[in-house]
Amino acid sequence: MNGGGGRRRYSSEQFLFDGPANAGAGRWAQQRGGGVRRRDGEIFVSVEPATPARLRGGDAPAGESPGKMQQLSPGLLDLHAFDTELIPDFQVPGMYAASQKFGYGEVLDDSDMSFAQNKQMSKSTIFPENNYLRAFPEKEKTAPVAKIKVVVRKRPLNKKEISKKEEDIIDIEQRSNSLTVHETKLKVDLTEYVERHEFVFDAVLDEDVSNDEVYRETVEPVVPAIFNRTKATCFAYGQTGSGKTYTMRPLPLKASQDILRLMHHAYRNQGFQLFVSFFEIYGGKLFDLLNDRSKLCMREDGKQKVCIVGLQEYRVSDVETIKELIEKGSATRSTGTTGANEESSRSHAILQLAIKRRVDGNDSKPPRPVGKLSFIDLAGSERGADTTDNDKQTRIEGAEINKSLLALKECIRALDNDQTHIPFRGSKLTEVLRDSFIGDSRTVMISCISPSSGSCEHTLNTLRYADRVKSLSKGGNAKKDVPLAAPLRESCHSPLPSFVPSFSASEVINDITERSNFGWPKQQQFVKQQPALAFADRMPKLKEGVEFSSSNDVYVKEQRSKGGMASNIAEVPDIMYQQGRQAVRKTVLENNMRDSIAYPARRAQPDEEDEHLNDLLQEEEDLVNAHRKQLEETLDILREEMNILDEADQPGNQLDDYVARLSSILSQKAAGIVDLKSRLEQFQRRLNENNVLLYAESP
Ligand SMILES: Nc1ncnc2c1ncn2[C@@H]1O[C@H](COP(=O)(O)OP(=O)(O)OP(=O)(O)O)[C@@H](O)[C@H]1O
DSSP, X not given: XXXXXXXXXXXXXXXXXXXXXXXSOOSEEEETTTEEEETTSOEEOOSSSSOOOOOOTTOOOBTOOTTSSOEEEOSEEEOOGGGOOOOGGGGSTTHHHHHHHTTOTTXXXXXXXXXXXXXXXXXXXXXXXXXXXXXXXXXXXXXXXXXXXXXXXXXXXXXXXXXXXXXXXXXXXXXXXXXXXXXXXXXXXXXXXXXXXXXEOSEEEOTTOOHHHHHHHHTGGGGGGGGGTOEEEEEEEOSTTSSHHHHHTTHHHHHHHHHHHHHHTTTTXXXXXXXXXXXXXXXXXEEETTTXXXXXXXXXXXXXXXXXETOOEEEEOSHHHHHHHHHHHHHHOOOOOSSSOTTOOOSEEEEEEEEEEOBTTBSSSOOEEEEEEEEEEOOOGGGXXXXXXXXXXXXXXXXXXXXXXXXXXXXXXXXXXXXXXXXXXXXXXXXXXXXXXXSSEEEEEEEEEOOBGGGHHHHHHHHHHHHXXXXXXXXXXXXXXXXXXHHHHHHSSSOOOTTOOOOOHHHXXXXXXXXXXXXXXXXXXXXXXXXXXXXXXXXXXXXXXXXXXXXXXXXXXXXXXXXOTTTTSOOOOHXXXXXXXXXXXXXXXXXXXXXXXXSOSSOOOHHHHHHHHHHHHHHHHHHHHHHHHHHXXXXXXXXXXXXXXXXXXXXXXXXXXXXXXXXXXXXHHHHHHHHXXXXXXXXXXXXXHHHHHHHHHOO
């Protein structure tokens, strides 16, 4: 929780991913040969008896022998670790059993037959199953892990929020994976009502859940997989102050403990090594947090492998050294000095734990990359909207953050839908993480939310983002959420309007694409068949108390105060309006782009494809945001109009005043409509441009 006055209090364990306020050591009491004891009592055990050399000020001895506790691997880091082959000596006992046990045994390429045979041999002849089982603690016998997992974590109200008497508006039922946001809204007649927004995710963690439990729910299941060429990525997403850093901070340490334990027990003497790197993306540029924030350069080679030139990687053998590296990197991380929360982070911090393996047991050759675990503490999500109020630098940063969060969402969605084309070129963040989006990968997104009524809008935005990450996925929420809506439907005052479709978004996509004779939906078809547009058409027919339900979001309006003079004015349930439709539209848009790219005479280059797609997605998001804003302004204007009408009815009213205010209101209304219309036309033109290309060049 925040300390007094909204400033953070840094506890003894708060250093990972945190900014300069945490700089400096001294929070840890060292226990030579026996690990390290934190002042709060928790003990980290060093898994090797030797005590590592201290790391201070980036002066770790470069090129130390691999036998030492840490080793700096200077120069070029090949992030494209995923053409990695397991080296020929891999038939050592244990790996086969481990890969089977953890559910990752199927990930080998077909081409790697010799290796597969070796593994078979090792299983039957060298490492009997029962021995293996005894060698592994219960918690490591993990079931196969979902490719994408979206988890929400709610933090407790902090002192500042309590002193401002803000309410906790998030309800999480025990042992459920759903949550409800209670949003208080004002009607036109200024009476209050509550909108309930219900969401379902893979897991929902309430304020009582400890960091240990977060680790068990998110990262722990994927750790064994990285010994078998999997790339796992864990993101923390959310507004400033929602608990991203608090959540992410302990994860790499806990993961490294598990990795080192596996390396020294299950995979003992198999040549595995652990490397740590830590860098940030700030304003679209890369900086090495373990090398005095020196600027890094990202390059792509002829085979489209992404490399970060100059990134320092440290070989580590004990948790204590990792902790020190993380502390050092966190202290170097950029934090902004502008905006509402001056301590908020405006950069993405990326900490990577890479598993490599010695080639033929030979220390003179560079070790081969095997798997990787990345932890990403994203910039505050609301910073993406920070494009107007601050200085130029802040605006540029805001735009970059916005771009990267948008691109990230699209990449994860593409990944979960097994799309062959991943739009990773959309931002520096996704480019850098390119290797995490190809091959065998696992992604965990932890969406952090604040419970307070004052953060309602940001919380809803975070949940919508998380929802869109998965809502259209094959194994995602769309279908499984349908039953959830049923009890809520039953509880509503009046029956669901007959036009509310019971569709899953992916079914709609299929439906649309099936109806197209040419393999992609024509733009006109697409527009007509959008279910949410059908909703919008019918919106004025809504009555008080009706409920909307899309596949995984439920809108229920509870009237708190009745009898208002404007109760017949339909209010747009923005959550419903946005969710199903945006998801559908985006995928159709992507399909359009993909298909248009598959056939044209002048083939677009991959770069162009990504640019087109990302530009369009961005423009679309801007349009929807502008529409929502305009709607909110219209409601304000309506309120104002009603006031002046009321006053006009009073005896002795000032006609001049009435005329002037009405004139100003009408101008505002007209300006809003003109602005939105021109945005809409511009977007239509962009869609047409793409479709013109499509139709002109299709056979
Ligand atoms: N689950 C939690 N339980 C207790 N305290 C929490 C929890 N989550 C966050 N906090 C506290 O809330 C404050 C803000 O959290 P944190 O710094 O992690 O936010 P953040 O999302 O990383 O913000 P920024 O984007 O500005 O870095 C901190 O004081 C933190 O200790």
